[in-house]
Amino acid sequence: MNETKALKTSQTAEVWRRLKRNRAAILGGVIVLLFVLIAILAPYISPYPPNEGDLMKRLKPPSKEHLLGTDPLGRDLLSRVIYGARISLQIQVVAVSIAMVIGTVLGMVGGYFGGKFDHLIMRLMDILLAFPGIFLAISIIAVLGSGLTNLMLAAGIYSIPQFARIVRGSVISLKEKEFIEAARAVGENDFNILFRYLLPNSMAPIIVQTTLRMATVLLTASGLSFLGLGVQPPTAEWGAMLSNARAYLITAPHVATVPGLAIMLVVMGFNLFGDGLRDSLDPRLKD
Amino acid sequence: MLLPVLFGVSLISFSLLHMVPGDPAELLAGEDANPDFIQALRKEYGLDKPLYIQYLHFVSHVVRGDFGISIRNREPVIKLLKERFLFTVQLSFLSILIAGFIGLIAGVISSTKQYSLFDNVSMVGALFGISMPIFWFGLLLMLVFSVHLRWFPAGGKGTIIHLILPAIALGAAGSAVIARMTRASMLEVIRQDYIRTARANGLREFIVIYKHALKNAMIPVITVFGLEFGYMLGGAVLTETVFSLPGVGRLMVEGIFQRDYPVVQGSMLLVATTFVLVNLLTDIAYAFFDPKIRYE
Amino acid sequence: MGTLLSVKNLRTQFYSAGRTVKALDGVSFDIEEGSAFGLVGETGCGKSVTALSILRLIPYPPGKIVEGEIRFSGRNLLDLSEEEMRSVRGKEISMIFQEPMTSLNPVFRIGDQIIEVITLHQKLDRSQAFEKTIEMLERVHIPEARRVAKQFPHQLSGGMRQRVMIAMELSCHPHLLIADEPTTALDVTIQAQILRLIKEMRREFHTSILLITHDLGVIAELCDWVAVMYAGSIVEQASVEEIFENPRHPYTQGLWGAIPLMDREKDTLAVIPGTVPDLSQPPEGCKFNPRCAYRFDPCDRAIPPLFQPSPEHLVSCYLYGGGKNHE
Numbered sequence: 075m076n077e078t079k080a081l082k083t084s085q086t087a088e089v090w091r092r093l094k095r096n097r098a099a100i101l102g103g104v105i106v107l108l109f110v111l112i113a114i115l116a117p118y119i120s121p122y123p124p125n126e127g128d129l130m131k132r133l134k135p136p137s138k139e140h141l142l143g144t145d146p147l148g149r150d151l152l153s154r155v156i157y158g159a160r161i162s163l164q165i166q167v168v169a170v171s172i173a174m175v176i177g178t179v180l181g182m183v184g185g186y187f188g189g190k191f192d193h194l195i196m197r198l199m200d201i202l203l204a205f206p207g208i209f210l211a212i213s214i215i216a217v218l219g220s221g222l223t224n225l226m227l228a229a230g231i232y233s234i235p236q237f238a239r240i241v242r243g244s245v246i247s248l249k250e251k252e253f254i255e256a257a258r259a260v261g262e263n264d265f266n267i268l269f270r271y272l273l274p275n276s277m278a279p280i281i282v283q284t285t286l287r288m289a290t291v292l293l294t295a296s297g298l299s300f301l302g303l304g305v306q307p308p309t310a311e312w313g314a315m316l317s318n319a320r321a322y323l324i325t326a327p328h329v330a331t332v333p334g335l336a337i338m339l340v341v342m343g344f345n346l347f348g349d350g351l352r353d354s355l356d357p358r359l360k361d
Numbered sequence: 362m363l364l365p366v367l368f369g370v371s372l373i374s375f376s377l378l379h380m381v382p383g384d385p386a387e388l389l390a391g392e393d394a395n396p397d398f399i400q401a402l403r404k405e406y407g408l409d410k411p412l413y414i415q416y417l418h419f420v421s422h423v424v425r426g427d428f429g430i431s432i433r434n435r436e437p438v439i440k441l442l443k444e445r446f447l448f449t450v451q452l453s454f455l456s457i458l459i460a461g462f463i464g465l466i467a468g469v470i471s472s473t474k475q476y477s478l479f480d481n482v483s484m485v486g487a488l489f490g491i492s493m494p495i496f497w498f499g500l501l502l503m504l505v506f507s508v509h510l511r512w513f514p515a516g517g518k519g520t521i522i523h524l525i526l527p528a529i530a531l532g533a534a535g536s537a538v539i540a541r542m543t544r545a546s547m548l549e550v551i552r553q554d555y556i557r558t559a560r561a562n563g564l565r566e567f568i569v570i571y572k573h574a575l576k577n578a579m580i581p582v583i584t585v586f587g588l589e590f591g592y593m594l595g596g597a598v599l600t601e602t603v604f605s606l607p608g609v610g611r612l613m614v615e616g617i618f619q620r621d622y623p624v625v626q627g628s629m630l631l632v633a634t635t636f637v638l639v640n641l642l643t644d645i646a647y648a649f650f651d652p653k654i655r656y657e
Numbered sequence: 658m659g660t661l662l663s664v665k666n667l668r669t670q671f672y673s674a675g676r677t678v679k680a681l682d683g684v685s686f687d688i689e690e691g692s693a694f695g696l697v698g699e700t701g702c703g704k705s706v707t708a709l710s711i712l713r714l715i716p717y718p719p720g721k722i723v724e725g726e727i728r729f730s731g732r733n734l735l736d737l738s739e740e741e742m743r744s745v746r747g748k749e750i751s752m753i754f755q756e757p758m759t760s761l762n763p764v765f766r767i768g769d770q771i772i773e774v775i776t777l778h779q780k781l782d783r784s785q786a787f788e789k790t791i792e793m794l795e796r797v798h799i800p801e802a803r804r805v806a807k808q809f810p811h812q813l814s815g816g817m818r819q820r821v822m823i824a825m826e827l828s829c830h831p832h833l834l835i836a837d838e839p840t841t842a843l844d845v846t847i848q849a850q851i852l853r854l855i856k857e858m859r860r861e862f863h864t865s866i867l868l869i870t871h872d873l874g875v876i877a878e879l880c881d882w883v884a885v886m887y888a889g890s891i892v893e894q895a896s897v898e899e900i901f902e903n904p905r906h907p908y909t910q911g912l913w914g915a916i917p918l919m920d921r922e923k924d925t926l927a928v929i930p931g932t933v934p935d936l937s938q939p940p941e942g943c944k945f946n947p948r949c950a951y952r953f954d955p956c957d958r959a960i961p962p963l964f965q966p967s968p969e970h971l972v973s974c975y976l977y978g979g980g981k982n983h984e
Contacts, residue, residue: 201369205629206636209595209610213373213633216617216625217380293494297599300496301614316497320603323500324508334497341492554759561714561754562747562774562825576764652764652809 092354099350105343112156113163122150124157124310133326143328146318147308151329154310155336161311162340165226165295166288172230174284177237182268184238185245192242199235211294215303225304229291240283244276278355285348289341296337312337366637374630375419378622379412388622389432423630429623433616438627441612446631449601449608453593455521455528460535460593461586467536468543472551472578473570483540490537495596499530499603527600534596535589542585546578553577580651587643591636660728661865662688662711662833667725669703669710672718676937680706680720682889682944683960688833688882693859693866695880695897697873697912701933702886704869708835711867712752713742730832748778751826755838757818761810767794768806771825778829793824796861797854816847823854827862834859835867840875852878873913877901885909888934888944890960895970905972908945943974951976 093099112119121141127148134144142151184195205213214228248254249272257267296313298304305311312333319330378385386403387394403409407418422429428438467487471480506512506526513526550556551574559569598610609628616624648654669681681703688694696704709715710722713734727734730749734742746752754760762770768790775786787806794802797820810818819839826834836855840848856879859866868879876883876897883900885893885908893906904910911929931948934940940947942957949956955975963971964978 197365197369200366201373204366204370204633204637206591206595206632208598209632209636212598212613212617213629216613216629217377219381289492296494297496297596300494301598301602303614303617313494313496316494316500320500323504327504330497330500330504334494334500337497338489338493341494342488345488345492554754554756555762557714558754558760558822559762560746561712561752563743563745563777564747564773565743573762573765577762580764650764653811656809656812 089354093350096350096353098346099354102343102346102348102350105339106347109159109340109343110163113159116156116160120153120156122153124149124153125308133322133329135326135328142332143326145315145329146322146326149310151332154315155312155332157310158312158315158333158336159340161222161305161309162292162295165222165229166291168226169229169233169291169295170284170287172227173233173237173287174280176230177234178241178273178280180234181238181241181243182245182272185242186249186264186268186272195238195242199238202231202235208294208297211298212301212303215298220303220306222305222309225295225298228298229295232294233287233291236287237280237283240279241276244279245272248272248275282348282352282355285344285351289344289348292337292341292344363637363641367634370633370637371420371423371630372416374626374633375416377626377629381622388620428627428630431616431624432621433619433624438623441624442609442627442631445607445609445612448606449594449597449610450635452524452528452531452597452600452606452608453590455524456532456593456597457535457586457590459528460532460539460589463532464536464539465543465582467540469547469570469575469578471540471544472547475548480544483544487537487540490533490540493533494599495530495534496599496603498533499527499600502526502530503603523604523606527604527606530603531593531597531600535593538589539582539585542582543578546581547574550574550578580647583646583650584643587639587646591639594632594636594639659690660687661690662867663726663728664707664711665726665728667707667710667722667727669706669715669720669722671720678936679939680889680936681710682939684725684886684889684891686884686891686894688865688867690832691863691865692881693868693879695876695883696867696869696886697871697876697883698886699871699933703889704871704886705837706889707886708752708837708867708869711835712746712750713737714746744778747774747826747831748829749831750833750835751829751831752835752837753819753822753826753839755841757815757822757842760822761818763810765809766806767808767810767813767821771806771821771828774825775828789828790824793828794821797821797824797827797858799824815843816850819843819847819851820854823851823858827858827864830862831864833867834864835869837869838871839868841870841872848875855879885912888939889936890944890973892945892974893970893972894963899967899970903967903970905966905970905977906945906974907949907951907976 127145129148131140131144131148133146134140136143140150140152142155145151145154180195180199184192202210211228211232214231215224218224218227254267254271257271262271295304296311296316299311299313300317302314302317305314307314315333316330319326319333322329378388381388386399386406386408389406389408390399390402407415410418426439428442430436431438431441467483471483474480503526507514514523551570556569556574559573560566564573595610597608598614600606601608601611602614609632613625613628613632615621616628664687665685667681667684668679671678671680684703684707686694696707698704706715706720711727711734713722715722722735725735729745734745737745761767765773768787771790771793772783772786775781775789776783779786779789781789790806791802794805799805799817799820805813805817805821810821813821834855839855840851843851852875855866855868858864866879868875870876880897883895883897884891885900885906887908893900893904893909895903895905900909901913904913908929929948934944934947940957942955942959943949943961946952946956953975955961961973961975962978963973965971966977
C-alpha cells in the first residue's frame, strides 16, 4: 500500500515538473488563477457597487474616477467587469460540475457494462449532439426558460456528452487490463471496481476535459446572455454587457471592448492550461 | 443507426410545447384569445388526444412540410423557415469556405516549417481564433471595418458584400480548428515511410508535400470540415444578431422571446436534422476518399 | 570492372537536445561494378544511416553529413546541388526499404506510383510509361499485372508490395540498388522468394547491389563482399568466403559465435557482454574495446587503422598490426 502511494506521488511530481516547463501552460494557469481570485474577491476589490448607476454620468470614457468608464446606465464598468468574473465563475463551476458528475457516471456505466446500457446511453448522447454547438444550449433554454439557474442547467446539460464519451473511452480501454482482472479475481464487486480502480485511473482525461470545458461554457454562457436568453438585467455578466453595448458602438466603443476582451483572455487561459495539462499527463510525450 | 437519433430529435422538438408550463392550446392561441378559438385550436391540433397520437400527428405533418402556423403573424412556419434557413446555409457556406481556405493554407505551411516564425504566429492566431467570442469579434469587425473604415456595410442583407464580415466572425473559430487539425495531420503524414520513398525516388519537394502528403493528410480533415459547418449553422445566431441578418438562428431566438412555439419547434427540428444529415454526408465522404475503406 | 561507388571517410551526425550523436564516424568502402556488397551489423550501428547518406536523404534538422566524399560516376555526390541529386535518386541509385507495408503511398494506385517515377526520369509519354510499368510488374513475377496496376497498396500482401517496390526502383535501370533490410519484415518463405528475385534482377539488369542487413543468412546467399559495422565505423571488410571462414575482428567473431583460438584463455562468446556505446559519448580509441576480451594497451588510445592480414581482407584491430603479427 505504501508502495502505491509512493508511486502515485512520484507520478504526480513528474506531471508537475513537466507542467512547470511548459511556459504556455504557466501563462494559462496564471490567468486562470487571477480570474478566480478576482471572482472570489469581487466584493472587496470592486470600487463601486455593480448595479448602481448615476444617469448623469452615462457613457463616460475612462477617467480617474471610473478607470474603465461608465456604461449606458451610468454604472462603473470596472466594477461590472469584476462582478462579471464572479458570475461567470459561478456559472462555469456549476455547469461543469453537473456535466462532470452526470457525464462520468453515464460514461462509466456505459463503458463498463456495455451491451444495452451502452447503446442506450450512446444514443442519448447522439441525440444531444444532433443539435450543433450553442444551438443545443438555446434549445434547452427554449424548454426551460431563461434566467441564471436555467442558464447553468443548460450549459451543464450541453457539456454532458463530451464527458460521457471521454470517460467511456477510458473505461473501455482500461477494463481489459490485468489489474482489473486481478481485482475481479480477488472478488471485488462491480461498484468497487468502478469507483476504486477505474475512476482514479481515468482522472487524467477527466481533469483535462474539465479545464477545457470551463472555456467552452464561458463562451456559450456569455453567448446566451448576449442573446438575452441567459442572465437577466441588471446582472453584470460579460455577454449581457456586450449586448447593451451594441447600440453605443460608435459613440462609446470602450463599453464593448473590455467585456469581450475579458471573455477572450479567460477562455485563452483555460485553453492554454488545459492543453498544458493534457501534454503533461500524456505518458507518451515526445520532445 | 440514423433513425433513433432522428426519432429523438423529433421527439424533443415535439415535446417542447408540452414541457413548457401552461396549457398547450392556450399557448398556441396566444394572448387574449377567446375560449372558443382555443377550443377550436385544441380540436384541430388534436391536443385532447393521447400524447403518442399527437406525436404521430406532428410527425406526419412535418414530413409533408407542414410545420404549423406562426402564432405571431399567422403565416405558415414553413414559409418563414424556408427563407431564413436558406440564408443561414448561405452564410455558413461562405464561412466554411473562408475558414477552410485560411485554415488549410496556414496548417500546411506551418507543418512544413515547424517551429518557424510562421508556425508560431499561426498557432497563436489559432489560439485567439478559438478563444474569441463570435459576437465580440463581430462587433470589433463592425467597429473597424464598417464604422471607421467604411469598407463594408454594417448589417442587413443584400449582396455578398453584406455577408463577408459576418462570415469572417463566424469562421474564425472554424479556421483555427482546421488549421490545427491540418497541421497535426500533415506532421503525422510527413513522418511516414511512403514520403521517404517519394523523396528517395527523386521527386521534387513541392510534389512530395502537396501531392503525396497532402492527399493523405486531408482524409481526417474532412470530418472536421463537416463538423465545423454544422457548428456554424448552430452558431450563426450570434453573428446574425450582431449584424441584424435574417437567418434561422435569429428567427428561433425571436420565437423564444415571443413564445411562438411552432416557429421554435420548426427551427429546432430543421437545424438538428440538417446537422445529422451533414454528419452522415461527412462519414460517407470520408469512406469515399479513404481507399482503404472504399476498396474493401 | 571498375569501382562504381567509393565512399571515403563519411561522417554523419545528429543533433538533439544539446547532444551530438556521431552516427557515422569515418566510414570508407568501395563497391565494384556488378558486385553485391553487404553491410552487416546490429541495430543502431549506422548501416541505414550510411545508405541514407549516400542518397543524401538525411533530414536536416536534426542530421547532417559533416565530412567525407562519395564518388559515383566520376562525381562527388556531396558536391551536387539538390536538383542534380534528384536526378540521381531513383534513376542512377535506387533504394528499397525495410517496411513494404508502409513504403507505398496508400491513396494512389500501384500503377500510377510507378508511372510517376518513370515519367520523372525518362522521356516517355504516359501510355509508354504505363506499358513499361506493366513490363516491370511482370518481370518481378506479379501475376495479372494489369489488374494489380489498378489496385491500391492495401489490397496487396507484404511480399507483393515488396515486389512492387523492386519493380518501381528498377524501372529506370539504376546502376546501384540499395536494399535496406529488404526481407526483415517478411515471412520466412516470402523472404526466400524476394532474395531469389533480387538475385535474378541483379543478373537481368546488371545492377550492383548494396545490401544492408543484420541477417547473416542473407549475406551468405547474396553477397560477394561484406563489411561489418559497429557503432558508426566499419571494423572489418572481406570477401564473403573470407569473412565467414576467417572472421578476424573480435566483434565479428562474437557475431558469428565463433571460437577464437588465440594464445589466451579460450572464451566461448555466445553472447557479447556489455552494450552498444552511446554514440554521443563514444569510448576513446577503438569503439569496441570496452567489451572486447582481447583488449590491450593501444586499444583505448586511438581508433585502429585498417590492417590487411590477408588479401581480400581488411580489419580495424590492433591485434593484426602495430607490432603484433598473428599470422
